[in-house]
Amino acid sequence: MIRADLHIHSTVSDGGDTVAEIVEKAVKRGLTAIAITDHDTLAQRRLLPNDPRIQVLCGIEISAIDPATGVKAHVLGYCIRDDALVEAFVKPLRERRH
Numbered sequence: 001m002i003r004a005d006l007h008i009h010s011t012v013s014d015g016g017d018t019v020a021e022i023v024e025k026a027v028k029r030g031l032t033a034i035a036i037t038d039h040d041t042l043a044q045r046r047l048l049p050n051d052p053r054i055q056v057l058c059g060i061e062i063s064a065i066d067p068a069t070g071v072k073a074h075v076l077g078y079c080i081r082d083d084a085l086v087e088a089f090v091k092p093l094r095e096r097r098h
Helices: 019-028 043-047 083-097
Strands: 004-008 033-039 055-065 072-078
Touching: 004 019, 004 055, 004 072, 019 033, 019 043, 033 043, 033 072, 055 083
Parallel strands: 004 033, 033 055
Antiparallel strands: 055 072
16 A cells, blocks of 8 residues: 655755655655655755655645736646756745745
8 A cells, every 4th residue: 555745845945854854754654655845946856865665756846826816826746857947947936935
């Protein structure tokens, strides 16, 4: 049986644990897969372990807003193939948030 959490933030954005701490906690909780989906960045990719105990995916949570209504939303993305393209797209979002 697959047990997964596909929406986790690390200290790379606004999470409370490092990627290594997240992996250890996930393994202890019996998860078989996780995705680190930090806000508006893929910088966590360089920190992801190749750990035989658990599948660790890199994702992203992109901040979005409808300019007509002001409604805010977050869009999750997985299996990103072009980090540079996505990082260029989200850089202004990240800068505005900070």
